[in-house]
Amino acid sequence: MPVPEECVQGEMTQVFSKGTKKKEKKMPKRIPYSYFRSSCSWRVRITLALKSIDYETVPVNLIKAGGQQFSKEFQALNPMEQVPALKTDGTTIGQSLAIIKYLEETRPTLQLLPQDPKKRVLVRMISDLIAGGIQPLQNLSILKQVVGQENQLAWAQKAINSGFSALEQILQSTAGKYCVGDEVSMADLCLVPQMANAERYKVDFTPYPTISRINKVLLVLEAFQVSHPCGQPDTPTELRA
């Protein structure tokens, strides 16, 4: 989908262009490099919103011009050539869960990990199930290697169904209002974006009533709404809410 030129160029100028001068302004402390539709980026945006952290997004379009994440400039920031990356406190971090845990440790208001180690491990387990066990397998870069669009859909559905079957079973024993008990946690930040991916790949949610229920209650919360892909600086007009 085409991204409005002014959106890409404006943001790109800020970071990548050395020659063009925009009006000098003080750079905010935290800069997430994000793609509107990237589920990994969304996890970090939710975190920043929940913790009321001010930030200014630099969009990185994963499709345009072969993928802006492959540019030399972005690769210097994040060798993994992936979003999200977060520039904060004088450093740039990649990997969404590493970023979230860093924010949790340095900005602990509104905790995203329970105090009890036995509950913390459940939050981490669910987060890793999604972030390591589902999303990477239906990532854009993987799907590109699967030949044929119909195969890509089947591949993505298989990855998601496989993970969601396990997750639905786990949630039977961990979930309260949310994934683990009744407080929003890192696991919930992973669940909602993954559900959005599942919808995008036309996964049937009938076998996953608990996942669906939790997703619904989370989407009502402000942090999940302001960070939603349909309302980002780089959201294409036709997808904007």
Next chain:
Amino acid sequence: MTDRRAMRAGQGRKRALGTAIPSSAGPGAWRARRDREDHSRPAPRFPQTEAWVLKCRCPTWASGVDESGSPRARFPGLNEGSPEVRDASGEGDIPQEAKGHHSTMSESGKPILYSYFRSSCSWRVRIALALKSIDYETVPINLIKDGGQQFSKEFQALNPMKQVPALKIDGITIGQSLAIIEYLEETRPTPRLLPQDPKKRVLVRMISDLIAGGIQPLQNLSILKQVGQENQLAWAQKAINSGFSALEQILQSTAGKYCVGDEVSMADLCLVPQVANAERYKVDLTPYPTISRINKALLALEAFQVSHPCRQPDTPPELRA
């Protein structure tokens, strides 16, 4: 030599996974062991295949006495200290006295690790357990035999993700290697596997996630099965090269003696097993001198050796060190 060592010396190397306990173990030894067992919990049943409960006696903590009452010596070498094997399913050719033996908890209430010798994710947890000197029992889960023991109903009830590793500890069962390691870090904090400084901790986690989330899942057995045999090697190599290129670049700024500075961290626990995978898939490591250097330094450490795939209870004889 004790009876058990004699058994091991004579039989261990010939015994492939799942085969019977040699009769030289003797009914007496089994009865003594059975009498000490905790029978309060039902044994897990793996009807499709045998599941062997193995005591992993890591040299770093070996102590106590054997059946004869003699003090158990600390292991002089890594190849000694073989497991006691109990059949949790009640099937297979094992002494009558041992059938129906309850294997979910050892007599001393040790954690139980569900592991496959060659699984890089399992190896990460084995290293952590060794570094923290945590005594545990191994239940090997063969990912290939009988279509994959991880798909049995019983294992799925333990770990719905149907993956190894899983760790039964402190009354809970946890999946996902990094979640397990962070739990061990929080509940058994010495030695540290995460730096105290949040800015260094995030580097450790970033590197760990790069490997555990960005490389390994893409060259996992279950994925490779989907790409077709003729494509598997190329697919695995691509996943690993892509991740290692990034990692090599990151390590330029984070590495000291190890991945992050000069202390062993969770990142190192992820690196070594991933390099082993890379070797298995014939990845050329020439472009990754920092990764290679750190890998070599880590492999010299005892915890990385005792947990090595070539020295596990379920390592096939032909792959055993």
